[in-house]
Amino acid sequence: MDKEDRFRQSTWLEFLYQRFTLALDLLDENGVMLVSINDEQRALLELMLDEAMPGMKLGCFVWRTRKGGYDSGNFSKDHDFVLAYRKPKFEFHGTEKIAMTTPTQTKIVEGTGPMIHSSNQRPTNNGRTPSIS
Secondary structure, three states: OOOOOOOHHHHHHHHHHHHHHHHHHHOOOOOEEEEEEOOOOHHHHHHHHHHHOOOOEEEEEEEEOOOOOOOEOOEOOOEEEEEEEEOOOOOOOOOOEEEEEOOOOEEEEEOOOOOOOOOOOOOOOOOOOOOOO
16 A cells, blocks of 8 residues: 555555454454554554444553663653453453562562453553463
């Protein structure tokens, strides 16, 4: 697709919309769909998924993609977002992992709540890479 095409974004979104509505029909009643995206396209994709899958948004979490410092001043670019959408009977049976940082070490400990948070809650794992047990 030509970078100068003014309709490039809308063409991409329409392409994905058709596929996600088809995937929704194929998703089991206790299924979940996890969609990974970087920060550049997250907002548009999230709006499109909200329209394609109304009322199914479970939340969003940050996935750390690499270790590193800050790429631009105080802002980190070493993460992606994972958008989670679910069918009505989906239940999460894992526990969250919480990174406990001290001046000398970082260790991962078991949490007590669900790892996937709704979009209006802040995750408690300090943006560390989540893992599912």
